Amino acid sequence: xxxxxxxxxxxxCKSGTSVKIECRSLDFQATTMFWYRQFPKKSLMLMATxxxxxxxxxxxxVEKDKFLINHASLTLSTLTVTSAHPEDSSFYICSAPGMETxxxxxxxxxxxxxxx
Amino acid sequence: xxxxEEDPQxxxxxxxxxxxxxxxxxxxxxxxxxxxxxxxxGLVHLILIRSNEREKHSGRLRVTLDTSKKSSSLLITASxxxxxxSYFCATEANDYKLSFGAGTTVTVRA
Numbered sequence: 616x617x618x619x620x621x622x623x624x625x626x627x628c629k630s631g632t633s634v635k636i637e638c639r640s641l642d643f644q645a646t647t648m649f650w651y652r653q654f655p656k657k658s659l660m661l662m663a664t665x666x667x668x669x670x671x672x673x674x675x676x677v678e679k680d681k682f683l684i685n686h687a688s689l690t691l692s693t694l695t696v697t698s699a700h701p702e703d704s705s706f707y708i709c710s711a712p713g714m715e716t717x718x719x720x721x722x723x724x725x726x727x728x729x730x731x
Numbered sequence: 732x733x734x735x736e737e738d739p740q741x742x743x744x745x746x747x748x749x750x751x752x753x754x755x756x757x758x759x760x761x762x763x764x765x766x767x768x769x770x771x772x773g774l775v776h777l778i779l780i781r782s783n784e785r786e787k788h789s790g791r792l793r794v795t796l797d798t799s800k801k802s803s804s805l806l807i808t809a810s811x812x813x814x815x816x817s818y819f820c821a822t823e824a825n826d827y828k829l830s831f832g833a834g835t836t837v838t839v840r841a
Contacts, residue, residue: 619773647827658819658831659774708773712827718762720829722773 617643617713621723628699629731636694636726638665638709644689645711649720650682653706665692665709699730737820737832745840750807752835754820755800761823763796763803768817768834777805777818810839 618641628634638648646667651659663673663684671684681703683695696703706727710720737754744750754763762781766774780787780796780803787794793806807814817836821829 621773649828651831656836658833659829661828661830664826664828706771710774710829718764718779718823718827719776720764720827721776722766724773725771727771 617641617711617721619645619709619711619721619723621707621709621726623726624724625727625729627729627731630700631698633695633697634699634728636696636707636709636728638692638694638711638723640690640711640721643711643713645692646689648686648692648709648711650684650692650694651708651710653708653725655706659708662694665694667692696728699728701730704728704730737818737835739835740833741836741838743838743840744810746810746812748810750810750814750837750839752805752818752837754803754805754832756803756820756822756830756832757801758822758824760798761825763794764821764823764829765792765794765803765805766819766821766831768819770817774819807837810837812839812841815839 620639622637648665650662653659662677663671665684665686667686673679686692708725710722713719764779765777778789791808796803817834819834820832
């Protein structure tokens with residue numbers, strides 16, 4: 616099956632710094648990727664849709680200047696958490712629809728962000 | 732926005748028993764999907780059921796969908812310790828965006 620990777624898997628940063636998270640589709644191309652965040656023992660909340668070659672679309676309540684998304688190529692989307700604060704600490708997960716079965720999404724392993 | 736609600740929130744069963752969890756949603760959907768998540772990991776797609784389907788099987792998994800009641804159920808038969816995980820339903824209405832339920836944490840005791 617299709618594989619999506621994320622890097623880093625864990626990151627700890629100081630308040631006020633920016634953190635970049637990468638999401639890569641390893642063996643398929645993804646013109647669209649999705650970014651979610653998940654709080655402990657909670658569900659996934661869709662943050663934004665990353666579109667290759669165009670601007671990301673953000674869900675209601677998600678600050679686009681806070682969470683910068685760049686879909687640089689058909690296999691890479693990045694999420695940058697700018698001026699991170701402790702409340703941004705969360706588990707961030709990306710996904711990409713499969714090429715043949717577009718309804719089935721392939722999820723990355725997630726990135727645990729801790730802001731001190 | 733999150734539209735799925737799942738119950739129970741947590742389920743503990745003995746190995747070999749069946750596990751059943753339910754999902755309810757609020758708006759019209761194209762399909763409903765079930766995913767599994769091991770602690771601190773990404774999600775794995777289990778099964779997709781389209782809005783015009785009522786039941787679907789995959790191995791030890793059985794999913795039902797009742798669009799009139801806006802609900803779905805996931806049955807795992809003959810559970811194994813390795814089935815211990817959180818299970819999420821997700822509905823897709825359009826644009827391939829998924830709206831996830833709160834999840835059911837399943838613990839299978841050996």
